Amino acid sequence: MEPVLFYGVPSGCSFGSIVALEWLGMPYRLSRIEMIKDDFMSGSYRFINPVGETPALITSGGAVLTESMAILNHLGAGGIETGLAFAQGTPEFDGLNRMLAYLNTSFFTSFGPLWYVYEHGGEAAAKAALTDYGRFKVRKAHADLEVMLGDRRWLLGDHKTLADAYFIGISRWADYHDVIDRADYPNLVRLSRQLEDDPAVAFAHAIEEEKPARSAGGYLGNIDVADALTLVRQDASRIPDRNGRSLMGAS
Known part of the structure; x- marks a missing residue:
């Protein structure tokens, strides 16, 4: 099947x-x-x-x-x-797995407090505290990934991998919450734009x-x-x- x-x-x-x-x-x-x-x-x-x-x-x-x-x-x-992926046991696989792990943990979870406020609300003081914490986490995750990407065309180098596919699905969450200025992360903006031009x-x-x-x-x-x-x-x-x-x- x-x-x-x-x-x-x-x-x-x-x-x-x-x-x-x-x-x-x-x-x-x-x-x-x-x-x-x-x-x-x-x-x-x-x-x-x-x-x-x-x-x-x-x-x-x-x-x-x-x-x-x-x-x-x-x-x-x-x-x-x-x-797009690599055989387990190779250095390339380790690099892909490392990037997927970062996206799945630090990058993904940085939005957690903001999604909680978005979906559940709560008292004003609690919402403000969660929003401030989420803003800090999202900014740090973007700043760290900005450095990791550097001037490479794709997350792992000169050709796209499954890490780039995962990234584009999560990165758009910043538009929901409006807690970063994308201009502060020009490398990530460049990556997002070329991915948005992709037919897939x-x-x-x-x-x-x-x-x-x-x-x-x-x-x-x-x-x-x-x-x-x-x-x-x-x-x-x-x-x-x-x-x-x-x-x-x-x-």
Whole structure:
């Protein structure tokens, strides 16, 4: 079966996984998760990812994989010949993994306090404290990444990798919160602009916004969560546990 990527809207970090799939050119389908709906946290998607977050990936083998870093490394392993990822054990892989780890921890989590205020509100004093803390964290993360990038064209050098795909999905969060002046980070502005000109990034935007989208990769269309859930359950019913019972029937 072709992989199925569950992506979250609005503006989920799963955006980077859509870009990665387009760059890699492998066949895949997408399943849309509306993260602001009241039934999202208790709906059928919880069977696919008990944490209730996106992205999640049904692999070509029928397994379910969650977390952006794990998904990107999984996808990259099937497309090493593209130069977007590298074989484990090589210095290039270590460099990619290091950058993905930074983006997944320091860069991603710097927005955490701001997202909390955006989604939950709270008393004025608490909101002000969280906003100040978030502003500091986001500015520091951008300043550090600005230095890491330097005058390189892409995050890791002279050609793009899956780290750049992940970056563009997260960096746009600065527009939601308006806590930095992008002009303070000219290297990151340059990187963002060339990524926004990329057809795969334009495709991912169109998918999120439900506009006509033209794939340059292997996009095969959408599948709703209920149908994807059926695929996962069917696969689980065929996998025996160590006692020989179906996992769907195991307690």
